[in-house]
Amino acid sequence: xxxxxxxxxxxxxxxxxxxxxxxxxxxxxxxxxxxxxxxxxxxxxxxxxxxxxxxxxxxxxxxxxxxxxxxxxxxxxxxxxxxxxxxxxxxxxxxxxxxxxxxxxxxxx
Amino acid sequence: xxxxxxxxxxxxxxxxxxxxxxxxxxxxxxxxxxxxxxxxxxxxxxxxxxxxxxxxxxxxxxxxxxxxxxxxxxxxxxxxxxxxxxxxxxxxxxxxxxxxxxxxxxxxxxxxxxxxxxxxxxxxxxxxxxxxxxxxxxxxxxxxxxxxxxxxxxxxxxxxxxxxxxxxxxxxxxxxxxxxxxxxxxxxxxxxxxxxxxxxxxxxxxxxxxxxxxxxxxxxxxxxxxxxxxxxxxxxxxxxxxxxxxxxxxxxxxxxxxxxxxxxxxxxxxxxxxxxxxxxxxxxx
Numbered sequence: 001x002x003x004x005x006x007x008x009x010x011x012x013x014x015x016x017x018x019x020x021x022x023x024x025x026x027x028x029x030x031x032x033x034x035x036x037x038x039x040x041x042x043x044x045x046x047x048x049x050x051x052x053x054x055x056x057x058x059x060x061x062x063x064x065x066x067x068x069x070x071x072x073x074x075x076x077x078x079x080x081x082x083x084x085x086x087x088x089x090x091x092x093x094x095x096x097x098x099x100x101x102x103x104x105x106x107x108x109x
Numbered sequence: 110x111x112x113x114x115x116x117x118x119x120x121x122x123x124x125x126x127x128x129x130x131x132x133x134x135x136x137x138x139x140x141x142x143x144x145x146x147x148x149x150x151x152x153x154x155x156x157x158x159x160x161x162x163x164x165x166x167x168x169x170x171x172x173x174x175x176x177x178x179x180x181x182x183x184x185x186x187x188x189x190x191x192x193x194x195x196x197x198x199x200x201x202x203x204x205x206x207x208x209x210x211x212x213x214x215x216x217x218x219x220x221x222x223x224x225x226x227x228x229x230x231x232x233x234x235x236x237x238x239x240x241x242x243x244x245x246x247x248x249x250x251x252x253x254x255x256x257x258x259x260x261x262x263x264x265x266x267x268x269x270x271x272x273x274x275x276x277x278x279x280x281x282x283x284x285x286x287x288x289x290x291x292x293x294x295x296x297x298x299x300x301x302x303x304x305x306x307x308x309x310x311x312x313x314x315x316x317x318x319x320x321x322x323x324x325x326x327x328x329x330x331x332x333x334x335x336x337x338x339x340x341x342x343x344x345x346x347x348x349x350x351x352x353x354x355x356x357x358x359x360x361x362x363x364x365x366x367x368x369x370x371x372x373x374x375x376x377x378x379x380x381x382x383x384x385x386x387x388x389x390x391x392x393x394x
Contacts, residue, residue, distance in 0.1 A: 031141045047151050048141055049122075049158020052134050056162075056170050066173045072140035074173060 010057060016046050017054045021078065021086040024064060030073040031055070058082065114152040122152055125159035133170035244270045246361040249293060260292040262334070264316050266304070270363040271312075272351055273323075275300040275335065284321040284334045284384045301351040301363045302336040307370070308344035317392035321384065323348070324392045333384060340388045346371040 010017050016038075023029060023037040031051055039045055046054075055076060058064045063082030067075045078086070119142050123135055142151070162168070246252065246267050252274065256265040262283030264273040277298050279291035291298070302323075304313045311327035316334065323332040330342030338347040352367035 031137055032144045035141075035145075045150075047154025047158075048138055049151075049154040049156065049161075051141075052130075052138060053158045053161050056130070056134075056168055059170070059176060060168055066176050068177065069136075069173065072136050074137050 010054075013050065013054050013057060016044070016050055017058060018086075018089060019044060019046065020051070020054050020058065021063065021082055021089075024076060024078040025083065025086060028067055028075040028077040030070070030075045032073070034076075113147050114149055118152060119147060119155070122155035122159060125156060127159075127162050127166070129169055130159075130162050133173060240269075240271060240365050242364075242366060244363045244365055246270065246274060246363055248359040249355075249361065250359075252361065253292070260290050261288045262291070264302075264334070266315065267363070270301065270351065270365055271304050272363055272365075273302045273304060273313075273316075273336075274353070274361070274363070275302060277335065280334045286385055296353060296355040296361075299353045299355075299361065300335060301353045303349040303351060303365075303368065305349065306330055306344060307346050307349055308342070313348065320386050320390055320392050322386070322392065329391075341391075 019038045019042055020034055022041070023034050026037075029037060031048070035046055035048075035051060055064065059066065059076075061081075063079055063085055064076045065079050067077055069075075119139075123131065123138055123142075126135070138155070142155075244267075247255075252259050252265050256263065259265045259274075259276055260279060262276055262279030262281070264275050264280070266273055276291050276294045277300050278294070279289055282289040282291075302313075305311075306313050306325040306327065308325065308328055308330045311325050313323050313325050313332070316322070317324055321334050322339065323334075323336070324330070325342065325344070328343050330344035331339040332344075332348050333339055336348035336350065338344055349371070350369045352364040352369070354362050354364070356362055
């Protein structure tokens with residue numbers, strides 16, 4: 001994987017991390033907005049503990065960055081590195097999808 | 110069973126996080142939990158997140174202001190500590206500690222220097238002027254201007270040296286009753302009598318006009334015009350003397366660091382200089 005060092009060692013947080021990156025790609029959001037957004041576009045419910053474990057890891061890798069807090073809520077934005085990583089992951093998934101469709105032609109409808 | 114966990118349970122879950130996490134995310138997490146219906150699954154997820162945070166101490170949330178200031182550029186990720194190794198303090202805490210230690214050391218250093226400097230300044234000898242050092246009185250002409258009778262043997266009192274300057278040949282003649290004029294005495298014709306009575310240290314007053322003697326007012330010790338001890342009074346020796354010299358510029362200098370005790374050393378025949386007045390005569394003052 002090209003971005004092994006960025007996403008590869010996230011373990012059980014790899015999937016929610018991808019969902020958070022997708023959510024932030026439409027603009028900065030605070031914690032609660034990310035959770036609602038992810039639930040609406042993927043149906044996945046991310047718990048608060050998981051969310052902040054993911055936010056801490058993504059921030060440490062420089063893929064997201066905090067903004068000035070609005071009262072008690074702090075929004076986060078996607079950084080250039082985060083956008084590049086998301087792009088690479090989506091390409092990888094696209095290739096996987098293509099391969100799967102080629103192998104199972106009857107599914108391609 | 111309750112439909113949702115109580116607030117104290119949620120607070121407990123937040124407090125289960127490491128300190129750095131609470132400092133950075135505590136407010137956000139509490140606000141998030143308040144904004145939505147908290148389920149038991151969420152509570153479990155929070156506890157799991159706290160456990161995970163403690164399990165991975167190398168993931169240290171930075172203070173938000175630092176992250177904002179650096180525009181999201183990550184600090185170099187610390188290498189994961191070996192099993193059993195004590196995780197080192199985060200960078201911000203380390204630099205703060207170093208700063209505080211340096212400030213403390215600098216403060217102690219400054220106070221020590223001040224103390225040392227003050228002690229040295231206090232102990233430094235200051236005998237360039239004043240009693241205990243060399244004191245310039247002035248030329249013979251200066252002295253004559255201030256005390257016109259100095260040439261005819263009258264003592265010249267010089268308070269900075271606490272001394273009487275005596276023109277010895279003229280003073281002897283004055284005391285014997287046939288004054289002479291001695292306008293330019295040499296250095297060895299000068300005598301500086303310390304005005305401290307050798308008995309108990311009172312200041313010896315001006316010369317008694319009638320008898321041409323010094324009589325201490327404290328206990329009546331009496332000295333002749335050359336400071337030699339007379340029979341009156343309890344003192345056991347004559348007045349003490351400072352060394353006197355005349356410099357190349359003609360200035361008379363009293364060296365108050367060189368003190369000779371007792372009477373003049375002029376041989377036994379002059380040990381007590383005699384004057385015409387009876388030994389027990391008292392000055393009328």
